[in-house]
Amino acid sequence: MSTKTIHRSVCPLDCPDTCSLLVEKENGKITKVSGNPDHPVTKGVICHKVRKMPERTHHPDRILYPLKRVGKKGNLSFERISWDEAYKEITKQFQSIIQDYSTNAILPYSFFGNMGIINSEGMDRRFFNRLGARKLGRTICNTAGAEGYKLTMGKPVGIDPEDTVNSRLIIIWGCNLISTNLHQVIYANEARKNGAKIVVIDVHRNRTAKWADHFYQIKPGTDDILSNGIMHLLIAHQWTDSTFINQYTTGFEELSKRVQDYTPEYVSAKTGLTESEIRELAEMYGTISPSFIRIGNGLQHQINGASITRSISSLPALTGQWGKIGGGALKGNAGYAEWNTTKLQRPELHNVPNVSTTNMNQIGRALLNNDDPIKALFIYNSNPAQVAPNQNLVRKGLMREDLFTVVHDLFLTDSCRYADIVLPATSHFENLDLYKSYWHLYVQLNEPTLAPIGECKSNFTLFKELAAYMGFSEDCFQDTEVDLIKDALDNPESPYLNGLTFEDLKNQGWVKLKLEPENTFPNKIPSPSGKIELTFAANQLGREKNLPYETKESVYPLQLISGPNHQFLNSTFSNQTSLQALERAVVYIHPINAEKKRIKTGDLVELYNDLGRVKIKAAVTDDVKENLLITQGLWWDDHDNNQYSINHLTPDGLSDLGGGATFFNCFVDVKRFEDQ
Ligand SMILES: Nc1nc2c(c(=O)[nH]1)N[C@H]1C(S)=C(S)[C@@H](COP(=O)(O)OP(=O)(O)OC[C@H]3O[C@@H](n4cnc5c(=O)[nH]c(N)nc54)[C@H](O)[C@@H]3O)O[C@H]1N2
Numbered sequence: 001m002s003t004k005t006i007h008r009s010v011c012p013l014d015c016p017d018t019c020s021l022l023v024e025k026e027n028g029k030i031t032k033v034s035g036n037p038d039h040p041v042t043k044g045v046i047c048h049k050v051r052k053m054p055e056r057t058h059h060p061d062r063i064l065y066p067l068k069r070v071g072k073k074g075n076l077s078f079e080r081i082s083w084d085e086a087y088k089e090i091t092k093q094f095q096s097i098i099q100d101y102s103t104n105a106i107l108p109y110s111f112f113g114n115m116g117i118i119n120s121e122g123m124d125r126r127f128f129n130r131l132g133a134r135k136l137g138r139t140i141c142n143t144a145g146a147e148g149y150k151l152t153m154g155k156p157v158g159i160d161p162e163d164t165v166n167s168r169l170i171i172i173w174g175c176n177l178i179s180t181n182l183h184q185v186i187y188a189n190e191a192r193k194n195g196a197k198i199v200v201i202d203v204h205r206n207r208t209a210k211w212a213d214h215f216y217q218i219k220p221g222t223d224d225i226l227s228n229g230i231m232h233l234l235i236a237h238q239w240t241d242s243t244f245i246n247q248y249t250t251g252f253e254e255l256s257k258r259v260q261d262y263t264p265e266y267v268s269a270k271t272g273l274t275e276s277e278i279r280e281l282a283e284m285y286g287t288i289s290p291s292f293i294r295i296g297n298g299l300q301h302q303i304n305g306a307s308i309t310r311s312i313s314s315l316p317a318l319t320g321q322w323g324k325i326g327g328g329a330l331k332g333n334a335g336y337a338e339w340n341t342t343k344l345q346r347p348e349l350h351n352v353p354n355v356s357t358t359n360m361n362q363i364g365r366a367l368l369n370n371d372d373p374i375k376a377l378f379i380y381n382s383n384p385a386q387v388a389p390n391q392n393l394v395r396k397g398l399m400r401e402d403l404f405t406v407v408h409d410l411f412l413t414d415s416c417r418y419a420d421i422v423l424p425a426t427s428h429f430e431n432l433d434l435y436k437s438y439w440h441l442y443v444q445l446n447e448p449t450l451a452p453i454g455e456c457k458s459n460f461t462l463f464k465e466l467a468a469y470m471g472f473s474e475d476c477f478q479d480t481e482v483d484l485i486k487d488a489l490d491n492p493e494s495p496y497l498n499g500l501t502f503e504d505l506k507n508q509g510w511v512k513l514k515l516e517p518e519n520t521f522p523n524k525i526p527s528p529s530g531k532i533e534l535t536f537a538a539n540q541l542g543r544e545k546n547l548p549y550e551t552k553e554s555v556y557p558l559q560l561i562s563g564p565n566h567q568f569l570n571s572t573f574s575n576q577t578s579l580q581a582l583e584r585a586v587v588y589i590h591p592i593n594a595e596k597k598r599i600k601t602g603d604l605v606e607l608y609n610d611l612g613r614v615k616i617k618a619a620v621t622d623d624v625k626e627n628l629l630i631t632q633g634l635w636w637d638d639h640d641n642n643q644y645s646i647n648h649l650t651p652d653g654l655s656d657l658g659g660g661a662t663f664f665n666c667f668v669d670v671k672r673f674e675d676q
């Protein structure tokens, strides 16, 4: 007799919404995933891709047991082995590398394929700390913007998004909300019903721009100039709030001097917006209150990502928005869930001095650097052979015969092609874990819905068991998932966690972090001066550092922006045909550029620069500006058609601060494929 049960779960993906899910299970299988209507923010609404989670969970391509490479790297030729054999092989290789080189030659490579705390920054971190491994700079997503924002506001946290229903002006700045932060759109729509205006500032007339009331199509990477220009006009028209500025900020005098040069005429010449567009935007910002700025992750993938974010994050202080309900800004809110990371990750176990730190954006370079050799790479929660920039170098590094590579994943990703050992990972439906959101303020517990499928193991279990094989005898390797969750929550100092316990989460499923007015902007400003720091807001760090803004622009005239698409989550889901069918692997090109190269919609074209070449179909549209190309989605390699990752073209240079990725500082040329 079949029995249907319904379970509560949490979406584990690297998406700001962190939705509460309801999961239907029948005959041991998940049959349906939908939104949980009881959750106060996500309210039963989820995206289409996560409705396809049952298909993903029980997909015939899931890896079900450990594999060992038997053919050449790159070929996907593996044979089944047992976990015991896998652990023994990893232990043997690690020990011999430590003997011949040092622990510095072993690098973990992970990101947030699963956002669960226990499976992304828990037992794994304990393991690599105890090993004394080389460190990884986890910089691929948002470090440039986070550092820029921190310089102004002290900590990368913003306002409670639930308050944004009260905003009267919502500026969505470099963020494709409709695809990447669905529930912010729902709040914005509610605000709009109450009369709010919605503004999008983007380089691409994307889905979000089409839905907004006003769209400003800016030249890539010039947002700091626009923001400085808005400040120039706010000051000139006395749209500033001097009481707020005096009480809560420092450096306003300095800022006022710096923005003097940012006249509408100058800003127009640099940003490509007209002077009247700039004046209109500044007037809206100067006269409508409360106003809210949602700062996206896309624009910080420009080379001056930190300067851009720092400048934008100064705007709300000038008009005194912080503290008004629905006023202020939000780039990310992850910093409110102040886990006890020392208890969780045990950094004191790392007692090898002077290990190197590898910036994950430069993994290719690092793998090819003989002066500081990496001999073993342990990849989990990430797919570097797809998501990291400068893929030709990445793959050359991964092909090294003397590199021992382990990949732990649910599917045979492009990264698995280069693995010596592939380990099968559970889906989050098979795990216990703790989740925070980097947008809303609810902490959630995910309890397992399924037993592990096949021989799959969670990251937690894998690193705990591997620790035993390595002979790590510290008590912390005996801990359970519940112990780790309790360790993470054990931070009595945090006013936001406010004594939140595992039991609270177990009983209620979620608990809202406590943001009392005395612990939030503007009453508590976590910067060194205790004030919002405007002093350097108008600095253009990247330009001062002389970073290569327009890389070889004379040779490669088109800037390529390759952001996420609607139906995939980074490279996750891009192996599911049902979702592929709803997406287009195309490059959008402006009619003038298309005409020059005799390119029509549907033509196969080649994009190329000094780093590589990528074959892709073209779609001609004036949704992109002249000299700008847009492509969306990280598609797995299509070996049958010789179509490979877009990241063969993207540079591995770093942003002005934070060592951030510069995917969008990418210049290419294009030709029709037949024209070679
Ligand atoms: N469906 C879906 N959702 C996702 C993801 C996904 O892959 N798919 N990925 C998740 C992750 S990890 C992240 S980090 C976020 C990213 O999501 P977002 O924060 O929305 O960032 P992007 O989509 O990278 O870029 C947003 C917009 O910035 C624009 N842009 C690029 N350069 C500039 C510029 O110089 N100035 C301005 N003003 N705009 C610019 C791009 O055209 C794009 O429309 O989304 C998360 N959510």
Ligand SMILES: Nc1nc2c(c(=O)[nH]1)N[C@H]1C(S)=C(S)[C@@H](COP(=O)(O)OP(=O)(O)OC[C@H]3O[C@@H](n4cnc5c(=O)[nH]c(N)nc54)[C@H](O)[C@@H]3O)O[C@H]1N2
Pocket: 014, 111, 112, 113, 114, 119, 140, 141, 142, 297, 379, 380, 381, 382, 383, 384, 386, 387, 388, 408, 409, 410, 411, 413, 425, 426, 427, 428, 458, 459, 562, 563, 564, 569, 570, 571, 572, 634, 646, 647, 650, 663
């Ligand atoms: N050109 C270009 N490149 C980009 C971006 C862009 O906009 N343009 N965006 C960048 C950004 S913002 C980000 S955040 C990165 C994202 O890069 P990644 O974090 O590498 O993201 P994914 O491609 O989703 O890969 C995550 C992998 O983790 C696996 N996984 C999921 N759950 C688990 C688990 O519990 N255990 C283990 N072991 N594995 C698991 C998934 O199956 C998947 O293969 O990509 C970056 N790359």
Ligand code: SF4
Pocket: 011, 012, 013, 015, 016, 017, 018, 019, 046, 047, 048, 050, 182, 569
């Ligand atoms: S990917 Fe984002 S919008 Fe979709 S279910 Fe997960 S958290 Fe919600």
Ligand SMILES: [Mo]
Pocket: 014, 140, 141, 142, 297
């Ligand atoms: Mo990201």
